[in-house]
Amino acid sequence: xxxxxxxxxxxxxxxxxxxxxxxxxxxxxxxxxxxxxxxxxxxxxxxxxxxxxxxxxxxxxxxxxxxxxxxxxxxxxxxxxxxxxxxxxxxxxxxxxxxxxxxxxxxxxxxxxxxxxxxxxxxxxxxxxxxxxxxxxxxxxxxxxxxxxxxxxxxxxxxxxxxxxxxxxxxxxxxxxxxxxxxxxxxxxxxxxxxxxxxxxxxxxxxxxxxxxxxxxxxxxxxxxxxxxxxxxxxxxxxxxxxxxxxxxxxxxxxxxxxxxxxxxxxxxxxxxxxxxxxxxxxxxxxxxxxxxxxxxxxxxxxxxxxxxxxxxxxxxxxxxxxxxxxxxxxxxxxxxxxxxxxxx
Numbered sequence: 590x591x592x593x594x595x596x597x598x599x600x601x602x603x604x605x606x607x608x609x610x611x612x613x614x615x616x617x618x619x620x621x622x623x624x625x626x627x628x629x630x631x632x633x634x635x636x637x638x639x640x641x642x643x644x645x646x647x648x649x650x651x652x653x654x655x656x657x658x659x660x661x662x663x664x665x666x667x668x669x670x671x672x673x674x675x676x677x678x679x680x681x682x683x684x685x686x687x688x689x690x691x692x693x694x695x696x697x698x699x700x701x702x703x704x705x706x707x708x709x710x711x712x713x714x715x716x717x718x719x720x721x722x723x724x725x726x727x728x729x730x731x732x733x734x735x736x737x738x739x740x741x742x743x744x745x746x747x748x749x750x751x752x753x754x755x756x757x758x759x760x761x762x763x764x765x766x767x768x769x770x771x772x773x774x775x776x777x778x779x780x781x782x783x784x785x786x787x788x789x790x791x792x793x794x795x796x797x798x799x800x801x802x803x804x805x806x807x808x809x810x811x812x813x814x815x816x817x818x819x820x821x822x823x824x825x826x827x828x829x830x831x832x833x834x835x836x837x838x839x840x841x842x843x844x845x846x847x848x849x850x851x852x853x854x855x856x857x858x859x860x861x862x863x864x865x866x867x868x869x870x871x872x873x874x875x876x877x878x879x880x881x882x883x884x885x886x887x888x889x890x891x892x893x894x895x896x897x898x899x900x901x902x903x904x905x906x907x908x909x910x911x912x913x914x915x916x917x918x919x920x921x922x923x924x925x926x927x928x929x930x931x932x933x934x
Contacts, residue, residue, distance in 0.1 A: 685871050691908070692878040696848035699883050699924060703845045703899040704809060705934050706837035706885065712752040716784075716834050720746065723782035724756055724828060752834030761797060763824030772800035772822040779820060779828065780804055784835045788818070799823050806836060808885060813897055814921070815887025837897050841934050843925045848881055848901045851922040875908040886921050890933040898934075899924040 717736050721729050721744060728738040729746075737745040744756040767775075769792045780788055788804035789812060795801050799821040806813050818832030846854070867873055886900035901922045928934070 686874060689873060689875050691875060696852075697881055697883065697901075698847045699845040699899070699901075701845065702842040703811070703883065703924070704839050704842050704885075705899075706808060706897040707840050707890075707894065708750040708752065708833070708835075708837045709840070710835070710838065711750055712746060712748050712834045716752075717746045719782040720744075720754060720779070720834060723779045726756065746834065753831070754834055755831035757829050758827050761799060761823035761825070761827065763827075764798060765824035766794055766798050767800045767822050767824050767826070769800060771826075772802050772820075775822045775826055775828060776802040776804065776820045779830070780818060783818060783832065785818060785832075795821060799829075804832075808836060808897070809839070811899075812882070812884040812902075813886070814884060814900075814902070815895075815897060840896070843898060843934060845883070845899050845924050846926055848903075848922070848924075851901050851924055854927070876905040877908055878903055878905045880904045883924060884921075886923075888923060888925075890928075891930045892933055896934070 714736075717729065721727070721738075724744060726738055726740070726744040728740055729736045729744065730738060734749070735745055735747045737743060744754065746752070746754040772792055773790055776790065777786075780786055785804060785806045788806045791803045793801050793803075802820045802822065804818040804820070806816055806818075816833055816837065818830065820828055820830035820832075822828055880903070882902050884900055884902050885897040886902070887895055888898045888900070890896050901924050902919065903922070904919050
């Protein structure tokens with residue numbers, strides 16, 4: 590990987606967008622639309638940029654400066670039900686609030702091209718058996734389109750190319766929280782059985798005294814979002830979870846657009862310095878972009894099915910928030926040029 594493929598800190602730096610995509614394990618989940626339409630203005634101020642997004646709560650937005658408007662209903666990703674995590678979208682913007690993203694260094698250009706991946710191979714019985722052994726599950730039966738066992742710790746593995754699987758053991762009887770290192774150690778054999786060693790692991794406790802381990806694979810050196818394995822480990826070491834078997838296969842490469850180009854294409858406008866930093870009747874919130882990196886994110890291709898394709902990941906922090914507070918949000922912008930949906934790779 591070159592420098593363009595790594596996380597780029599931009600504490601003093603340029604641009605940001607909002608939105609992204611949502612994925613839950615199993616069949617592809619519907620995109621989740623932001624409640625208010627969003628418009629963006631990109632202010633060019635010397636070596637620094639400000640991306641201004643406004644929301645009036647009424648379903649339309651107008652952008653000043655150039656006299657043009659750019660309304661866009663953006664999609665967001667959710668990491669899990671009711672909890673923050675990798676890919677958690679920025680908090681919803683109340684009506685009559687302007688959000689100004691501050692970025693003061695050039696955004697990364699990225700490589701000229703980057704690979705694209707798609708799941709196109711069905712799950713084999715051997716793959717299913719490896720996963721069952723790693724989870725300590727026996728009695729798996731062929732049910733036609735999937736395998737499962739009738740036991741209380743039921744494991745289900747789909748045979749199609751997505752290879753969605755899930756295992757449940759019922760309510761945990763343990764009252765103690767397993768520590769993070771033990772939870773990760775418990776997850777590693779399962780990830781190995783899935784063919785996903787080397788995944789980026791994050792942990793978080795759950796209200797029912799489990800330690801949740803989230804694993805996002807690294808494919809050919811690029812981090813991913815959208816092919817996530819989630820494992821919850823209780824105090825007795827029992828595992829519940831879900832994910833996908835194996836990894837998508839490389840199907841080709843696409844040109845990569847710069848982070849700034851991706852932002853301006855998705856609802857931002859380049860405007861002159863006459864755009865006011867404050868607007869009467871509007872609350873202005875300032876968000877500093879902390880980091881930007883190129884990753885592989887789940888993207889829709891209607892003609893051929895969802896894929897993992899290049900995307901820009903941004904992380905920001907609201908100015909004035911307590912030091913060490915949770916980031917304002919993590920959001921994604923597609924890093925490939927627009928494609929014909931009927932002819933996409």
